[in-house]
Amino acid sequence: MKKRIFYHDTDCGGVVYYGNYLKYLEEARTEYMEEKGISLRKLMDDGIWFAVKRQEIEYRAPARYGDELEIKTALKEATAYRLVFLCDTYNQDGVLLNKAVTELVCVDRNMKLAEMPAEISQKIR
Numbered sequence: 001m002k003k004r005i006f007y008h009d010t011d012c013g014g015v016v017y018y019g020n021y022l023k024y025l026e027e028a029r030t031e032y033m034e035e036k037g038i039s040l041r042k043l044m045d046d047g048i049w050f051a052v053k054r055q056e057i058e059y060r061a062p063a064r065y066g067d068e069l070e071i072k073t074a075l076k077e078a079t080a081y082r083l084v085f086l087c088d089t090y091n092q093d094g095v096l097l098n099k100a101v102t103e104l105v106c107v108d109r110n111m112k113l114a115e116m117p118a119e120i121s122q123k124i125r
Helices: 020-035 040-045 118-124
Strands: 002-004 049-059 068-078 082-090 096-107
Touching (some): 020 049, 020 096, 040 049
Antiparallel strands (some): 002 068, 068 082
């Protein structure tokens, strides 16, 4: 996923505020799922959601105002109840800015653990 950095993404020093990476990672995972033919909107309408269980980010270098980021997303692990994504963020010069691991769990409308629909498991693998 490509992401352009705007002024509103940065702090007063022109560096991306570290918390904004959580939004970027969410966008990258959503695009990954959509590329696999999975509509998160349809899943939500059907009462199936993915909730973040654990998030790790190792920051290596800052992104700055005007940068063009590329977030490379890969599925590391998938079970009937859990997905683990790896995301590496690079700037336009190919510099690795951060590495992230996100663990999601599948839940129902009541936020109770739920088995992922078989069609989703097949599409995502």
